[in-house]
Amino acid sequence: xxxxxxKILLLLTITAGVAFADPIPxxxxxxxxxxxxxxxxxxIGLVMRGGRGGFFDIGxxxxxxxxxLQLNSKYGIHDGFAFRHHYGIYGSWVLDSISHLGFLTWFDxxxxxxxxxxxxxxxxxxxxxxxxxxxxFSYTNTxxxxxxxxGMQHQNLELAGSRVYPDESDSLLFYWAHARYKNxxxxxxxxxxxxxxxxxxxxxxxxxxxxxVGSGFKTYLPNLNATIYRRKTNGDDxxxxxxxxxxxxxxxxxxxxVTFDFPDYGFRSAILKYYPDPSRMIGxxxxxxxxxxxxxAKDLLWGGSIDLLFLRFGYNSAFDYENxxxxxxxxxVEIKFHIGSVDRKFxxxxxxxxxxxxxxxSQFDLKKFMKNRAEQNQGxxxxxxxxxxxxxxxxxRYEKADAVETTSSEGGN
Amino acid sequence: xxxLRLFLCLVTLCLTACMSHLFLDTSTRLxxxxxxxxxxxxxxxxxxxxxxxxxxxxxxxxxxxxxxxxEEDWVGTFRVRxxxxxxxxxxxxxxxxxxxxVTPPIRVYAVLAKQSDANVIEKQASSCNDQSIDMTYAEVExxxxxxxxxxxxxxxxxxxxxxxFR
Numbered sequence: 313x314x315x316x317x318x319k320i321l322l323l324l325t326i327t328a329g330v331a332f333a334d335p336i337p338x339x340x341x342x343x344x345x346x347x348x349x350x351x352x353x354x355x356i357g358l359v360m361r362g363g364r365g366g367f368f369d370i371g372x373x374x375x376x377x378x379x380x381l382q383l384n385s386k387y388g389i390h391d392g393f394a395f396r397h398h399y400g401i402y403g404s405w406v407l408d409s410i411s412h413l414g415f416l417t418w419f420d421x422x423x424x425x426x427x428x429x430x431x432x433x434x435x436x437x438x439x440x441x442x443x444x445x446x447x448x449f450s451y452t453n454t455x456x457x458x459x460x461x462x463g464m465q466h467q468n469l470e471l472a473g474s475r476v477y478p479d480e481s482d483s484l485l486f487y488w489a490h491a492r493y494k495n496x497x498x499x500x501x502x503x504x505x506x507x508x509x510x511x512x513x514x515x516x517x518x519x520x521x522x523x524x525v526g527s528g529f530k531t532y533l534p535n536l537n538a539t540i541y542r543r544k545t546n547g548d549d550x551x552x553x554x555x556x557x558x559x560x561x562x563x564x565x566x567x568x569x570v571t572f573d574f575p576d577y578g579f580r581s582a583i584l585k586y587y588p589d590p591s592r593m594i595g596x597x598x599x600x601x602x603x604x605x606x607x608x609a610k611d612l613l614w615g616g617s618i619d620l621l622f623l624r625f626g627y628n629s630a631f632d633y634e635n636x637x638x639x640x641x642x643x644x645v646e647i648k649f650h651i652g653s654v655d656r657k658f659x660x661x662x663x664x665x666x667x668x669x670x671x672x673x674s675q676f677d678l679k680k681f682m683k684n685r686a687e688q689n690q691g692x693x694x695x696x697x698x699x700x701x702x703x704x705x706x707x708x709r710y711e712k713a714d715a716v717e718t719t720s721s722e723g724g725n
Numbered sequence: 726x727x728x729l730r731l732f733l734c735l736v737t738l739c740l741t742a743c744m745s746h747l748f749l750d751t752s753t754r755l756x757x758x759x760x761x762x763x764x765x766x767x768x769x770x771x772x773x774x775x776x777x778x779x780x781x782x783x784x785x786x787x788x789x790x791x792x793x794x795x796e797e798d799w800v801g802t803f804r805v806r807x808x809x810x811x812x813x814x815x816x817x818x819x820x821x822x823x824x825x826x827v828t829p830p831i832r833v834y835a836v837l838a839k840q841s842d843a844n845v846i847e848k849q850a851s852s853c854n855d856q857s858i859d860m861t862y863a864e865v866e867x868x869x870x871x872x873x874x875x876x877x878x879x880x881x882x883x884x885x886x887x888x889x890f891r
Binding site for chain 2: 383
């Protein structure tokens with residue numbers, strides 16, 4: 313009975329996950345490159361808070377049904393799969409005791425195709441596949457606590473079905489630079505001399521991971537960042553500013569993250585994040601997002617996600633809406649893993665504290681182990697039921713009286 | 726050995742793509758049979774606003790005949806337009822290649838189908854040369870599941886166009 317109920321619940325969840333799913337619009341796919349580039353630079357900004365150590369991130373979004381994230385083109389609804397594969401790697405080397413030189417690569421490949429895949433797409437006639445690749449070098453000086461990073465960003469359009477997508481630039485090359493002094497950082501990305509984004513971040517919250525305090529009022533200071541995005545409307549400059557405000561609410565395990573757009577739209581999203589441990593390896597979040605599609609309360613998209621280190625489940629979450637082409641009304645599973653390290657301590661993306669880790673002597677001393685065992689065996693001769701000592705032979709030795717040398721063979725013939 | 730085999734299987738899976746390729750069709754092989762007593766001039770997929778047209782079956786299907794099998798990447802739910810030579814004896818001029826620029830309908834008559842999604846309507850539209858052209862067609866939203874599909878177009882006793890997959 314219990315099993316039956318479980319089965320029904322599971323089936324209901326799967327049905328709900330597919331039946332209420334909204335198809336993704338073609339416009340969201342065309343905007344995909346911009347979203348990917350901005351997310352990569354934001355990620356890099358978080359890693360550059362320390363500017364040393366390493367960071368590793370890999371993920372693959374899994375949507376099992378072809379009716380889960382259909383494509384909504386002008387001709388109708390196409391069956392298929394939206395996908396997002398990504399990785400990010402940052403590694404650094406210690407030059408001398410205060411200088412760290414680092415190299416980073418970030419890669420995203422996202423889009424929609426009529427088949428799902430790992431490496432080689434199907435390239436259907438309505439597919440849209442694009443990728444963004446960011447790389448660069450960083451230099452960190454721990455004495456004066458500053459980081460400088462510079463690099464390039466390539467946006468490539470692999471395929472856009474000509475029947476439903478507008479013409480786009482095939483490949484674009486951007487430059488980016490990041491500079492940090494203590495907890496103030498500035499980041500910019502440029503295309504042929506004109507800026508694309510300019511971001512000023514004030515990470516006022518004190519972080520134990522980077523030498524700050526672990527508790528007290530300093531950990532309740534806000535993290536603010538303001539980004540100017542370049543936007544063109546009908547050929548005229550129509551730039552806008554996005555303001556993020558991340559606020560520690562309780563012991564660096566409960567945070568709120570609010571985003572506003574200026575000057576036009578105002579409130580964009582609010583996220584309540586709960587991390588059972590401040591190292592942010594596991595996280596739960598509830599989000600509310602304004603879509604600018606309807607008016608009033610109908611416009612708000614409520615959702616949430618659960619991040620379990622290797623798996624992430626999301627339903628209508630603000631992150632998925634933005635990064636999975638306005639996906640909503642369906643469960644999105646991401647097979648992922650990410651970890652950062654600074655000074656042999658590990659942390660999750662954007663964390664304030666390192667993960668609690670016990671250091672144990674992991675080296676196995678075979679000699680010591682064998683010696684201990686041998687001593688144990690020698691000291692305790694076994695005694696049988698009658699009380700006589702029993703000695704077990706470990707081999708049989710044959711000796712020939714006339715032999716010059718004593719030969720031995722173990723186990724007999 | 727067992728693990729090596731499993732590993733090789735996984736590698737092959739990764740390289741080809743995913744499991745879904747074994748049971749998912751990404752294209753529809755469509756064949757249309759004309760069971761009406763008028764010729765079908767073609768079958769197109771059209772956009773919701775009617776401004777974009779993607780021809781699918783281009784050859785004329787005489788009454789009682791079948792079209793060629795044409796494979797296209799349409800899997801899902803799409804609006805399909807079936808163009809007729811005439812309907813109920815009203816003969817109209819066939820449309821030219823410039824049909825992508827049709828204006829909204831000026832007069833719509835001979836609404837024949839009872840079901841709301843399949844109407845045979847006659848539309849007067851201007852071609853790219855600003856010449857007035859008429860076409861007689863039925864618009865219907867069809868669900869293409871992929872694979873081999875056989876569409877039968879027929880006319881029932883009330884004079885409505887009926888579309889059925891077989």
